[in-house]
Amino acid sequence: MMQVPVNQFEITDEDKKAVLDCLNAGWISSEGPYVAEFENLLAEKFDRKYCVAVSSGSAALEIAVRSLKLKANFKAILADHTIISCANSILVNKGKIISIDSNMQNWNQDEELTIKAIKKYKPELILISHTYGLPFQISKIEELCFEMGIKIIEDAAEMIGQTQSGRKCGSFGDISTLSFYPNKHITTGEGGAILTNDFNLAENFKKYRNLCFLKDRRFFHNEIGWNYRMTSMQASLGISQLNRLNSNIQKKRIIGDYYIEKLFDLKEFIELPLSSHKGDKNIFWVFGIIIKEKLRKYYDGQSFIKKLGEYNIGSRPFFYPLSLQPCLEDYFAWENQDNCLKSIELSKYGLYIPSGIAITKKEQDYVVKSIRDIILECIK
Numbered sequence: 281m282m283q284v285p286v287n288q289f290e291i292t293d294e295d296k297k298a299v300l301d302c303l304n305a306g307w308i309s310s311e312g313p314y315v316a317e318f319e320n321l322l323a324e325k326f327d328r329k330y331c332v333a334v335s336s337g338s339a340a341l342e343i344a345v346r347s348l349k350l351k352a353n354f355k356a357i358l359a360d361h362t363i364i365s366c367a368n369s370i371l372v373n374k375g376k377i378i379s380i381d382s383n384m385q386n387w388n389q390d391e392e393l394t395i396k397a398i399k400k401y402k403p404e405l406i407l408i409s410h411t412y413g414l415p416f417q418i419s420k421i422e423e424l425c426f427e428m429g430i431k432i433i434e435d436a437a438e439m440i441g442q443t444q445s446g447r448k449c450g451s452f453g454d455i456s457t458l459s460f461y462p463n464k465h466i467t468t469g470e471g472g473a474i475l476t477n478d479f480n481l482a483e484n485f486k487k488y489r490n491l492c493f494l495k496d497r498r499f500f501h502n503e504i505g506w507n508y509r510m511t512s513m514q515a516s517l518g519i520s521q522l523n524r525l526n527s528n529i530q531k532k533r534i535i536g537d538y539y540i541e542k543l544f545d546l547k548e549f550i551e552l553p554l555s556s557h558k559g560d561k562n563i564f565w566v567f568g569i570i571i572k573e574k575l576r577k578y579y580d581g582q583s584f585i586k587k588l589g590e591y592n593i594g595s596r597p598f599f600y601p602l603s604l605q606p607c608l609e610d611y612f613a614w615e616n617q618d619n620c621l622k623s624i625e626l627s628k629y630g631l632y633i634p635s636g637i638a639i640t641k642k643e644q645d646y647v648v649k650s651i652r653d654i655i656l657e658c659i660k
């Protein structure tokens with residue numbers, strides 16, 4: 281039986297050479313030219329003035345929120361269907377969350393509900409976390425947020441290389457954050473970055489990534505900070521990977537479109553992602569499917585994942601709703617915790633199937649055939 285992991289990344293000979301060159305040059309910590317070069321290239325790529333590289337996308341979010349220096353108990357709007365890192369970044373900075381239910385078309389937080397919540401709660405911050413491949417229509421809320429003095433952080437971890445209404449994801453709002461975990465469109469193993477056009481914010485990013493060292497008084501600290509630095513080896517890999525960003529996005533689109541074509545006739549049983557939404561083309565960071573009503577008496581997301589496992593196919597559930605996360609229960613996390621029924625539905629019936637950059641057609645065919653067999657078994 282074939283084995284298909286949920287994610288397969290790509291490390292080329294050029295990538296290996298780039299890291300070896302870095303090692304040979306003797307730069308292994310965050311000091312030296314590699315991190316700075318990676319930051320400059322990222323700033324240029326994402327149409328931003330400043331970029332600060334850090335140790336992960338989660339660290340990037342935590343520093344981004346902290347750098348805004350919002351007053352304790354600030355209110356932040358956030359998708360209910362997203363990664364825990366987003367909630368953490370608000371809570372460690374003493375904010376309260378207003379969670380927004382999902383839109384079933386693009387699986388992001390719902391645009392209309394977001395606008396309603398902005399007007400109702402007048403939050404200090406909105407953290408937009410684009411999800412799975414189609415961007416949240418972030419351009420639609422920029423002006424309103426600007427008029428109301430609301431800060432925007434754009435979590436573009438999954439949207440590296442994506443655009444929204446022709447503008448690059450990673451260039452919206454006051455701050456954008458990226459992740460370079462191996463399932464992202466470019467990887468540094470672990471790693472992340474924070475982008476802004478604001479000089480003072482960028483200075484804060486640097487301080488908070490590096491233990492809050494003072495520039496002119498070493499080992500004297502008037503704020504507490506942690507070590508969130510990126511190494512030169514990671515940066516050298518990132519520089520090399522960045523050269524392939526455009527072709528990686530093309531590959532992801534080919535992978536996504538191939539699944540859509542091959543799974544199309546199963547649409548009564550599983551919902552497929554849209555290949556585009558309101559003019560933005562999907563980049564299929566992951567290829568999600570949702571078990572539909574007809575199949576729900578046989579499978580939910582978890583049991584479908586288990587079944588795919590019997591075929592040696594790796595898959596993952598959709599995010600668990602933030603509003604139901606046990607770890608947030610005792611945190612006084614909520615300004616408002618509406619029932620996010622769509623986010624709950626996504627979490628219960630959604631999963632993503634193998635779609636890493638290095639997946640082959642043969643592997644995709646095997647995944648498609650297995651899904652077909654599993655479904656046909658139920659209805660025969």
Ligand SMILES: Cc1ncc(COP(=O)(O)O)c(C=O)c1O
Nearest residue numbers: 336337338363365409437459461
């Ligand atoms: C939307 C989003 N934000 C943040 C992160 C966190 O990134 P990292 O794993 O680099 O901490 C992820 C990770 O997958 C993510 O999907």
